[in-house]
Amino acid sequence: MRLEALARRKAYAAALTPALRNELEGKLAEVVLPHLIGARVVAGYHPMRDEISPYLILDAIREGQQAALPWFGGRDARMMFRAAPAVEAGPWRVLQPSGGAPALAPDLVLVPLVAADRAGNRIGHGKGHYDRALSHLREAAPVFTIGIGWEDQIVDGPIPADPWDMPLDAIATPREWISCHA
Secondary structure, eight states: OHHHHHHHHHHHHHTSOHHHHHHHHHHHHHHHGGGGTTOSEEEOOOOOTTOOOOHHHHHTOOTTOEEEEEEOSSTTSOOEEEESOOOEEOTTSOEEOOTTSOBOOOSEEEEEOSEEETTSOEEOSSSOHHHHHHHHHHHHSOOEEEEEOOGGGEESSOOOOOTTOOOOSEEEETTEEEESOO
């Protein structure tokens, strides 16, 4: 399922012109921004491969809110969040904040998708970084999660979830807001 979803995401993103991609990411920001009003720390991610970018969302957060991004001390370390911007290569050569940037505990996390169903179950890249990080954050305080992705990443059928999988609270695409818990 993961390999099929990765291939579908790659093909979808490859078909986008730079102008259309920017337009769709702008529409995603329009869909998501009204849902960030109560958040203090909004965590996004530095997009890799064919992922939709959260940067137009992070660039538009309100005064008094702070943007955070994933940070890894090493390949086997638990993912943390540090104050944006992404300025140095992490263990997988994906840009991340400086190791000296303040560590933050986000109360809202924009989660990248490989695929997701409408119940909030997601497939990521398979390493479990987000599940472990969200579980750790939720031990201390509530954290609202919004999976963000292209339209083609939302599947109709259920995605099987393991007991350690952290379900999403909502999903957003450039065309749709999906509340996952009625």
